[in-house]
Amino acid sequence: MRLLWSLVLAIPLLSLLLTTRDSAAMAPAPQTTVGVIGSTFATSHEGWQVVGDAQDGASIPDWHSTGGNLGGFIAAEDDVVGGTWYWQAPAHFLGNRLAAYDTDLTFDLRQSETDSQFDAADVLLIGNGITLEFDTTQNPGTTWTSYRVPLHEQGGWTVRATGIPPTASEMQSVLGNLSTLWIRGEFRDGSDTGSLDNVQLHGFHATTVIFLPFVLR
Ligand SMILES: [Ca+2]
Ligand SMILES: [Ca+2]
Ligand SMILES: [Ca+2]
Numbered sequence: 748m749r750l751l752w753s754l755v756l757a758i759p760l761l762s763l764l765l766t767t768r769d770s771a772a773m774a775p776a777p778q779t780t781v782g783v784i785g786s787t788f789a790t791s792h793e794g795w796q797v798v799g800d801a802q803d804g805a806s807i808p809d810w811h812s813t814g815g816n817l818g819g820f821i822a823a824e825d826d827v828v829g830g831t832w833y834w835q836a837p838a839h840f841l842g843n844r845l846a847a848y849d850t851d852l853t854f855d856l857r858q859s860e861t862d863s864q865f866d867a868a869d870v871l872l873i874g875n876g877i878t879l880e881f882d883t884t885q886n887p888g889t890t891w892t893s894y895r896v897p898l899h900e901q902g903g904w905t906v907r908a909t910g911i912p913p914t915a916s917e918m919q920s921v922l923g924n925l926s927t928l929w930i931r932g933e934f935r936d937g938s939d940t941g942s943l944d945n946v947q948l949h950g951f952h953a954t955t956v957i958f959l960p961f962v963l964r
Contacts, residue, residue, distance in 0.1 A: 843924065
């Protein structure tokens with residue numbers, strides 16, 4: 748009786764397995780496409796915020812429809828009350844961004860004046876309790892300046908708590924649960940206006956089709 752029931756159950760499962768194999772054989776080969784999460788500010792500030800002493804304490808930047816490194820861009824004015832203000836990425840840049848590991852974060856910056864410059868961390872990534880800092884080699888000019896930041900442990904990052912580069916595991920841990928992405932907005936002692944355009948987080952691999960085989964036990 749038990750054997751009979753096993754056969755009754757096994758035949759439809761075998762049939763399903765064969766059907767699945769046929770589908771797999773007929774399906775197009777799994778392919779990988781590289782996507783991008785980005786902000787071009789074509790029609791709005793796209794959820795980007797200002798943190799720190801800018802915009803009279805408000806978090807919303809000014810959106811401009813033209814004058815960007817094509818089309819719209821966002822800008823904010825320093826309040827000059829101490830501290831350094833940053834651009835804060837909206838939620839859709841955050842979360843599990845492990846797919847961006849070993850790719851780049853790119854963005855364009857501009858500032859109103861280039862005298863009286865000061866140094867500070869230029870990009871901050873926070874995830875799983877680890878804060879990573881990146882120092883770019885030069886501050887932006889008064890025209891749009893493009894940056895490419897490698898999302899790799901050997902790309903120039905340091906762990907804020909220790910001042911040494913992250914391990915691969917730490918880099919991946921941050922990207923795997925990214926809670927904060929900040930880009931520095933001000934570079935000058937005294938009053939200044941900073942602008943941002945074309946933020947892109949690269950390397951999203953999608954469209955991998957997987958057929959899981961049935962296992963009969
Ligand atoms: Ca733009
Ligand atoms: Ca300031
Ligand atoms: Ca300033």
